[in-house]
Amino acid sequence: MSWLFGMNQRPQDFSQFVPPASAAGGGGGGSDDGEGSNKGPSSMEAYRFDSAALERAAKAAKDLEKSAFAKEALELSKMQEDTKQKEILARAKEMEVQIEAAKADGKRIEQEERRKTLQEQSKLDQQKSQYQDQLARKRYEDQLAQQQRMNEENLRRQEESVAKQEALRKATIEHELEQRHKYDMKKLDAEMGARAKMERENQDLTLEQIRVRAAEDRETTLKSMVERRETILASIKTAGSAIGTGIDTFLSEPAKIQAAVAGLVALTAGYYAAKGSLGILFRFMEARLAKPSLVRETSRISLFDAVRHPVQSAKKLNRKPEDVLEGIILNPNVEERVRDIAIATKNTKFNKGMYRNILLHGPPGTGKTLFAKKLAMHSGMDYAVMTGGDIALLGKESVGAIHKVFDWAVTSRKGLVLFIDEAEGFLRKRHENISEELRMAISAFLYRTGTQTDKFMMVLASNTPEVLDFAVVDRVHEPVEFPLPTKLERERLVRQYFEKYILLPAAEGKRRLKVAEFDYIKACTKVADMTEGMSGREITNLALDWQMTTYASREGTFTEAIMLKRAEAAVEHRKHKVSWRSSHELMKTAFSASVVAAAKGSSSAPPMKPERVS
Template sequence: MSWLFGYRGSQTPQDFSQLVQPPASGDGAGGGGDQPPKNTMTKTQMEAYRFDSRALERAAAAAKELERSAHAKEALKLAEMQELTRQTEMQMKLKEYEAGIEQMKGEQKRIEGEERRKTLQEESKQHQMKAQYQDQLARKRYDDQLAQQQRMNDENLRRQEESVAKQEAMRKATIEHEMELRNKNELKRVEAEIKAKAKADRENQDVDLKKIQLIASENRKTRLESLTTVGSILGTGATSLLQDWDKILALAGGLSLVLFGGYAAKNSTGVAARYIEAHLGKPSLVRETSRFSVLDTVKHPIKAIKKLKDKNTDALSGVVLAPKLEERLRDIAIITKNTKQNRGMYRNLLLYGPPGTGKTMFAKKLAQHSGMDYAILTGGDIAPLGQDGVTAIHKVFDWASTSRKGLLLFIDEADAFLRKRLGEQISQDLRSALNAFLYRTGEQSDKFMLVLASNTAKQFDYAVDDRLDVMVRFSLPGKEERERLVRLYFDKFVLQPATEGKRRLKVAQFDYSALCSKVAEMTEGMSGRQLAKLGVSWQAAAYASVDGILTEEMAIEECNKAVREHRERVQWQSKEEKEEVSSTYENENADSNSQTKSNLQAIEAAPAN
């Protein structure tokens, strides 16, 4: 049906205006046939605008044919449907255009929001940079104030020192002036007394001489008479003694018995004292021992009874260590126990590591587990003894050899007197004590087991290292070990006193397990002894409170205090180590410089070839 509407769609208003144009010639309303009208056109123009009516004729013929056709209605409906379709498409395109516009608006809003967000981020960044800059300025101002305050303090201190020095100098000058005046006065007084005495002596010289002569003659007569009397008595006694042989023999026998009795009493007293000290007492160097002692039993009977009742079979009860270290120590305990039962040779141990990690506790538990006695010494007690240190060491080892059950001799801080002899300045007394120790430990023993403990094992003498059979390092507890220790001490120092009811101590309701886990995370780097002190501080905090109740906030606060103090100690230790290293380096440089100077002086002093 496109041919039906083809003409309508292709015509323009200009084409339709040509249909109504008046004819170029013929009768018209405006004039005759001879004279052309006013608006006449040329022939060429008329031909250009001439209307072709054949298309209309064909359209009219087609319309008549279509009206006569049986499908006229269907064609009309089809034309209407095509028109509706085109309108629908136009509406869809319009809606798509409107949707595109809305999408563009949404995109524009999103872009605006993104730009606004970027602007806010940039503003916040600028604010942050401004705050950081202000903070830096404040810090710098604070540092400048501190520096200025420090300078002012130094200046005030310097002025005070100068003032004190001036006052001290003035006081010293005053004292010296007073002493000088006193000396002058004393000299004048002594001179006056001497002159007066000399004058008196000169005046009384004759009288004094007579008195001296009289006193001398009397003394001479008295001495002569005394000597005469004593000589006569001794002569008579000697004559009677020499004439009677029974008296001579009795005198010789009495003197011999007196000398023999004194010698025997002296030796027997020494033997008895050594026996009593070895079997009934303990040497003075031993600080603590589980060995039965009559003197300690008399002094502390309750403690002695507790020692007899305390028979622990587990070598690691109450000792919290890393799993691998516990396994190794348990093997050592089993070996020691079997060695004691089979009367074999004991192996010497070295326990080294940071302080407060359980070295002394394990030594006690090891002795109790193996059925041995233990004795605890401290290396710092030997240096004050001086020359008596050698005798004290021999007494300790003699006492240890008399133990029937076997003795575990634990020397804490052993590096105090067992340090290296080469490269270090130690006194002759400590050197002698070290030699005595090496002499008594030169061979393996079935009487005693030697256990040394130290924080710095590298300071031991090489000969001491040769005496040691097993070396065990005790490291700081890890997270799991710290949690076990915290739970142990929280139960020991807080929960048990609170449940007993005898003490003024209560615990608030909170998650104890979570607290112990949190404290274990906070106390990294702390030893077992420091955690035990933390438990005691919890107890003290509860006692210091008004109601005697320990809350979770109080426990956390005490933990923070302990952590801060631990960090300060670590900083002090690091500073001391740095200072020690720097002083050692300076000493080495000074030694090398002095050696270089001496070498140069020797070269200069040598004669030229």
């Protein structure tokens, strides 16, 4: 135990076991050369083991064991050692707490830095996206501007080309008209010269023939006059004697005179009474039982139609209200407007209010007629379709026909949507050069539509609303324009009719039609891009052309090639139609100018008398 006590002493207590430098040096002695006193002990001497120190330590341990306080000293040293170990553990725990706190602070700082980094990164990403968006918008605007410049340039070139072509055509037409006029004048001069020459050569013979004919006519006339005079005188004498005898007999009996007068009065009264009553009865039956001749199509069921077409009449009876835009694809703004009109019309019918008149104008084939029918079905009303061209052909009977239509319209129990297609056919401006019958027809129409009514609603449709009479436009409460479909509407139309005329027949399997595998959506988008400027009717005709071409093919399979090829053909056909229309307008203008010039020339020239040629 003495050695343990010695090992547990503090470091300064072990100094007694270390030999002093002098002792170490003394033990070392000097050297042969006598330099040890000056340089000190050598390195080997410094690390030489000193057994005396261990001996002293062992002696001290033995003395301590023999002492009475050896056990207390050992316990004291253990307590000191435990205390030191506890202090070291406490310090270690403090150091661990500090280390954990430092780690927590480091994590918190790291999280804060990471959050700041993420915020900065999100700001940078947002700025980057905004910058990219600005670049994309600028690029798109530049593309739009470039496309607009190209379109303007192409339009200018097309206008110049069309102007040159029109000028060339106009010059050609004017030249042809001039040559034709010269040819006609030369022909007329030749004919007149030949006639004059023939008359000069046959003048004597002609005069002799005239004299002979005049003498013969004079003799024949005198004979016939004498005979006619004698016959007339004899007839007058015979008739006078018979009338005189009858009057004498009639006047001699007053009862016959009274009976004759009463019979004549009764006959006259019966004739006029029968005529008036039959006219009223006929108009009543015509207004309620028969459809007017001007009405081309109607949903009303008359007695005659029910007898002639019982199946169609039954279908009309079972008709249910439909959505006003079912099967109709329009611009979103136009769709919203016509839906408001349909809702207002339906509520007007429900509340028994006064109907409003509507004017639908726009290019042909944009859905005006279909909307008028859907409007009537949506509102639960009847509809009737008539055209302005039919009225222009009636002449003097147009006024009566218009009154019959309106008399028939006011008898509808559900209310009637009267749709007048091609309204510019007879509702033109009255100060233009129109016939008197058409002017009277317009006046009758204006008289019957002068006030609002709860019996019928008038829907006019016109491709050129600017030619309508001002009084007609004044009776319109709301005009609605049906423009040509844009790319979005064309794509919807192509998909709708592709499904109706291609996919549905192929899915039914009842017809000889199959559809190849290709991307329908992309193909419909391509067709919508190709058919710019086409109307809904033209797109419908294109879908029917797809179906007909597929039926005519050997395999009976509809492919993407057929779809795009027929679309290109439809686009080319439309270009031809546009050129035909411009040529027709040019020819019409040239013809009008030639007519005016001819009228001016004929008015300045003296009238020519026809001459007889023998």
